[in-house]
Amino acid sequence: xxxxxxxxxxxxxxxxxxxxxxxxxxxxxxxxxxxxxxxxxxxxxxxxxxxxxxxxxxxxxxxxxxxxxxxxxxxxxxxxxxxxxxxxxxxxxxxxxxxxxxxxxxxxxxxxxxxxxxxxxxxxxxxxxxxxxxxxxxxxxxxxxxxxxxxxxxxxxxxxxxxxxxxxxxxxxxxxxxxxxxxxxxxxxxxxxxxxxxxxxxxxxxxxxxxxxxxxxxxxxxxxxxxxxxxxxxxxxxxxxxxxxxxxxxxxxxxxxxxxxxxxxxxxxxxxxxxxxxxxxxxxxxxxxxxxxxxxxxxxxxxxxxxxxxxxxxxxxxxxxxxxxxx
Amino acid sequence: xxxxxxxxxxxxxxxxxxxxxxxxxxxxxxxxxxxxxxxxxxxxxxxxxxxxxxxxxxxxxxxxxxxxxxxxxxxxxxxxxxxxxxxxxxxxxxxxxxxxxxxxxxxxxxxxxxxxxxxxxxxxxxxxxxxxxxxxxxxxxxxxxxxxxxxxxxxxxxxxxxxxxxxxxxxxxxxxxxxxxxxxxxxxxxxxxxxxxxxxxxxxxxxxxxxxxxxxxxxxxxxxxxxxxxxxxxxxxxxxxxxxxxxxxxxxxxxxxxxxxxxxxxxxxxxxxxxxxxxxxxxxxxxxxxxxxxxxxxxxxxxxxxxxxxxxxxxxxxxxxxxxxxxxxxxxxxxxxxxxxxxxxxxxxxxxxxxxxxxxxxxxxxxxxxxxxxxxxxxxxxxxxxxxxxxxxxxxxxxxxxxxxxxxxxxxxxxx
Numbered sequence: 001x002x003x004x005x006x007x008x009x010x011x012x013x014x015x016x017x018x019x020x021x022x023x024x025x026x027x028x029x030x031x032x033x034x035x036x037x038x039x040x041x042x043x044x045x046x047x048x049x050x051x052x053x054x055x056x057x058x059x060x061x062x063x064x065x066x067x068x069x070x071x072x073x074x075x076x077x078x079x080x081x082x083x084x085x086x087x088x089x090x091x092x093x094x095x096x097x098x099x100x101x102x103x104x105x106x107x108x109x110x111x112x113x114x115x116x117x118x119x120x121x122x123x124x125x126x127x128x129x130x131x132x133x134x135x136x137x138x139x140x141x142x143x144x145x146x147x148x149x150x151x152x153x154x155x156x157x158x159x160x161x162x163x164x165x166x167x168x169x170x171x172x173x174x175x176x177x178x179x180x181x182x183x184x185x186x187x188x189x190x191x192x193x194x195x196x197x198x199x200x201x202x203x204x205x206x207x208x209x210x211x212x213x214x215x216x217x218x219x220x221x222x223x224x225x226x227x228x229x230x231x232x233x234x235x236x237x238x239x240x241x242x243x244x245x246x247x248x249x250x251x252x253x254x255x256x257x258x259x260x261x262x263x264x265x266x267x268x269x270x271x272x273x274x275x276x277x278x279x280x281x282x283x284x285x286x287x288x289x290x291x292x293x294x295x296x297x298x299x300x301x302x303x304x305x306x307x308x309x310x311x312x313x314x315x316x317x318x319x320x321x322x323x324x325x326x327x
Numbered sequence: 328x329x330x331x332x333x334x335x336x337x338x339x340x341x342x343x344x345x346x347x348x349x350x351x352x353x354x355x356x357x358x359x360x361x362x363x364x365x366x367x368x369x370x371x372x373x374x375x376x377x378x379x380x381x382x383x384x385x386x387x388x389x390x391x392x393x394x395x396x397x398x399x400x401x402x403x404x405x406x407x408x409x410x411x412x413x414x415x416x417x418x419x420x421x422x423x424x425x426x427x428x429x430x431x432x433x434x435x436x437x438x439x440x441x442x443x444x445x446x447x448x449x450x451x452x453x454x455x456x457x458x459x460x461x462x463x464x465x466x467x468x469x470x471x472x473x474x475x476x477x478x479x480x481x482x483x484x485x486x487x488x489x490x491x492x493x494x495x496x497x498x499x500x501x502x503x504x505x506x507x508x509x510x511x512x513x514x515x516x517x518x519x520x521x522x523x524x525x526x527x528x529x530x531x532x533x534x535x536x537x538x539x540x541x542x543x544x545x546x547x548x549x550x551x552x553x554x555x556x557x558x559x560x561x562x563x564x565x566x567x568x569x570x571x572x573x574x575x576x577x578x579x580x581x582x583x584x585x586x587x588x589x590x591x592x593x594x595x596x597x598x599x600x601x602x603x604x605x606x607x608x609x610x611x612x613x614x615x616x617x618x619x620x621x622x623x624x625x626x627x628x629x630x631x632x633x634x635x636x637x638x639x640x641x642x643x644x645x646x647x648x649x650x651x652x653x654x655x656x657x658x659x660x661x662x663x664x665x666x667x668x669x670x671x672x673x674x675x676x677x678x679x680x681x682x683x684x685x686x687x688x689x690x691x692x693x694x695x696x697x698x699x700x701x702x703x704x705x706x707x708x709x710x711x712x713x714x715x716x717x718x719x720x721x722x723x724x725x726x727x728x729x730x731x732x733x734x735x736x737x738x739x740x741x742x743x
Contacts, residue, residue, distance in 0.1 A: 228599060255466050255492060286466040286492040287485075325485050325493070 007177040009151035010040045013158040027054040028080030037082045064090035068097045071113045081117035098167035099142030110165045118174035120262050127298035132263035137169040138240040144168045145239040149214035151181040156191030173211045196243035202232035205320045206250040206257045213260035220316035244276050255286040256323040265293035287323040329404030330379025334394045337373040338653040342488045343395040351383045369530035372649040379403045462489040470495040527618040538677050543716040547724050553691050553706040559738045576636040581734045583607035583627035589727040595681040596717040610659030613646045620646050623659045673709040683718045687711045
């Protein structure tokens with residue numbers, strides 16, 4: 001197994017899938033000549049040519065629609081948004097066309113498309129460029145939503161997303177592109193969508209974390225272990241379909257849950273998971289489910305305020321101690 | 328707009344409060360900050376202030392009744408304001424406890440109802456259940472149902488008295504209590520009266536069962552010749568009668584001095600750590616009307632005898648009038664309980680967790696003892712130290728007592 005970054009893992013997945021299936025093609029702003037705004041598509045134009053790796057104008061709604069049309073015609077497009085903040089312009093194509101086409105055409109048109117790019121906060125790019133939008137897309141039947149937190153997950157899940165016959169919203173995290181981890185060398189290594197991963201086993205408190213908060217939760221769990229609290233860290237990896245069974249099994253074991261997420265709390269994925277836990281495991285709860293979410297404000301530009309708006313290890317530790325009745 | 332008056336948290340360990348006295352009655356005008364009621368917490372009687380302006384519209388908890396933290400106990404509002412919706416969220420008020428009749432009347436004779444064990448009645452039993460709803464985590468409720476545990480018999484350890492998993496586990500891990508003796512109801516059986524256990528009585532009960540059971544006690548006793556200490560006391564008080572140094576003040580001072588030399592005894596076992604304190608904060612048990620309380624003399628090792636004497640006197644007075652602040656009766660590192668004034672020769676005291684030890688001091692009395700092969704009369708006093716074996720071992724405790732005895736028998740050591 002090689003130790004590589006999430007950026008490199010995504011690049012490998014794209015390269016392998018472009019090579020594996022000639023119907024796969026990639027388009028987006030700066031993906032070709034510039035090697036990608038975040039260098040995820042580095043070298044792909046050179047390797048696969050301008051028919052398979054296509055620079056688009058700054059027209060998110062336009063090229064998202066082009067992708068949906070290509071998918072209807074039998075191709076397997078990968079559409080990169082420079083960041084998911086810009087996907088807001090393309091939501092009509094993602095939600096009204098991609099998500100609903102199979103249903104509204106009576107099963108005639110599969111839309112095997114991947115919309116991918118970085119989401120969430122970066123470093124001081126302020127309110128309009130720091131948004132965690134997973135709950136938007138997870139809201140709609142017809143879309144699958146994936147959020148990897150490690151290089152191996154990034155590679156295995158992106159390959160599965162490209163091979164999937166349904167539209168997949170694949171949200172990477174800008175702060176995490178440089179995170180390193182071991183990735184299997186097998187070119188056919190994939191991770192199925194809809195399967196959660198227990199990142200750390202424990203018995204006292206379950207921490208459900210995704211994307212940016214997974215490494216934070218693991219650090220918190222290490223600190224808490226020294227304080228005598230054993231934490232189980234679960235990364236759902238796929239937000240829709242959500243592997244709620246793995247979460248419920250863990251809750252039945254630990255009886256206490258903290259949900260750590262970068263997004264705003266209101267109508268968020270954490271709220272949904274919390275409701276599922278209440279419906280399915282009420283009799284196993286020894287404390288109210290506790291969320292640690294991003295602040296309910298537009299992301300501040302100021303560094304100190306930005307730090308306060310994003311969950312950190314200390315807040316996760318405090319939440320775990322609270323549900324474990326330690327303070 | 329109407330203001331809800333809720334049971335406030337007035338001490339760090341308080342889980343519910345008892346209304347000692349309403350200082351306003353329904354219909355009285357109240358303004359922000361005005362004293363509204365006196366509340367018996369688990370330790371002291373504290374004043375509760377109004378947090379709104381208007382008229383005290385409704386009192387929901389009568390004098391003598393208790394309410395858990397956060398429960399609605401009264402409503403302040405405009406004279407004509409509709410407060411029905413606020414009242415509807417309050418739990419139904421309990422019936423007044425029956426008057427405890429003093430026996431001016433002749434004792435009611437043969438048809439006196441024999442004592443009935445209260446099964447689930449209106450008499451206050453467990454604090455969590457006697458007013459308002461019980462707060463239980465879903466898991467704890469299910470575990471209790473499966474184990475056949477009556478939740479009303481439990482005190483919750485979670486926030487606001489919530490009964491949680493560990494409370495149920497604590498019950499399950501204990502052997503089942505023996506069934507309550509069923510009283511045979513003889514004609515002419517003793518009449519009795521039930522009084523609600525005061526907050527302080529309930530706290531004493533709760534705190535002390537966490538001591539002798541879970542804390543492995545052992546006891547060390549020694550006899551100390553007190554002639555020199557008594558002489559010193561006399562000498563000092565002759566210098567200035569206002570000082571009023573007592574033997575107990577000297578014992579506090581000596582204990583503090585010995586603790587500094589034996590830090591292993593000035594310590595506390597806390598799950599995964601042993602905490603060693605850097606000064607001797609001595610808790611001094613003081614009997615009060617309905618229980619006892621241990622005001623703390625902070626840093627007694629750094630204080631003079633006259634400072635200790637003045638402080639103990641002042642703390643004890645306020646303890647008796649229940650005016651101690653929470654920080655004045657919590658967080659001692661070692662305690663002293665003296666029953667000498669009651670003529671007790673020796674006794675054992677129960678450790679006040681998380682402290683590591685407590686010294687039980689008996690009466691000083693003249694006794695024949697052998698000195699240089701002669702029988703002479705000396706003022707002797709017996710002390711027994713209860714030690715938490717998790718932090719203090721036999722030899723450690725014995726060495727401390729040895730030092731304590733040495734200084735007390737030769738108080739000049741205090742100035743060496």
